[in-house]
């Protein structure tokens with residue numbers, strides 16, 4: 262065979278893919294591994310689903326997604342020109358990488374953080390440097406004073422659940438007037454303070470949020486970025502040069518309902534926070550190390566059993582939690598907050614395992 266025949270293989274983009282949490286199927290599974298909301302979306306979402314005119318799917322959706330963007334803008338007291346939407350915040354963040362991280366200088370993010378950040382950097386060939394969290398898993402703000410090609414930090418951080426306050430981010434922004442700073446607020450609604458309040462002071466700030474967690478719509482894939490109009494225009498230019506119709510007709514309608522129902526949203530969050538606080542106390546009682554969380558998950562270090570072993574034992578009992586076999590965190594589990602009943606069953610299964 263001609264040895265040049267397989268040359269195309271040399272030009273395949275080499276990436277180590279992001280490994281999403283398992284999505285097991287079946288009944289009687291307690292799924293606490295991907296930070297989904299244990300409660301259903303609001304009633305308006307159900308109403309849209311039951312009355313949606315399937316004939317609408319014949320046409321392309323509105324490429325500007327103006328209805329959903331203006332609803333999000335209204336919620337945050339911004340203009341539609343300050344809102345960009347995408348297929349989950351993963352899509353929005355990937356677009357941000359493509360649009361803003363084009364410098365020869367490295368972008369910066371924490372060493373322990375959302376494990377997609379380095380995957381996108383590899384994928385888009387963006388140089389990057391990770392900054393080591395301190396011994397209490399806190400971000401050290403002075404690490405972000407060095408020259409860089411951009412910064413991305415989640416608040417609260419994942420998988421630790423630890424949040425920083427607005428002064429912390431203001432300080433990082435003050436030291437980084439020359440690069441784009443992205444704050445990934447996937448879990449902000451569960452107890453952290455949003456940096457939306459800083460948007461009118463910093464034109465290089467992007468706040469990214471999602472409907473996947475606090476609005477119970479992980480299955481609909483809706484995420485958004487809030488920023489100044491120049492940043493949002495740049496994002497749209499890149500999006501239209503990639504895929505004009507990222508959001509489907511149905512998701513747009515579901516998103517509008519989800520952001521309108523403020524009462525349901527607040528009740529849902531309050532319930533999750535109460536369950537989180539109760540579960541935190543139970544882990545303390547078991548003698549586990551557990552971090553104060555501002556997210557819909559807890560980061561815990563078991564005692565009397567390794568995290569890896571406990572993860573495997575729970576899985577045998579049909580309870581899925583997240584284990585990361587990575588430096589510094591291989592002795593921890595990230596456990597999503599489910600319903601009270603689910604958390605009781607988890608604690609019982611743990612008591613039987615240790």
Ligand code: PMP
Pocket residue numbers: 348349350351352375415419445447470471472473479482483484
């Ligand atoms: N950021 C962080 C920190 C996350 O944990 C997640 C969820 N995996 C995302 C962004 C992406 O969420 P989604 O694409 O569902 O909006």
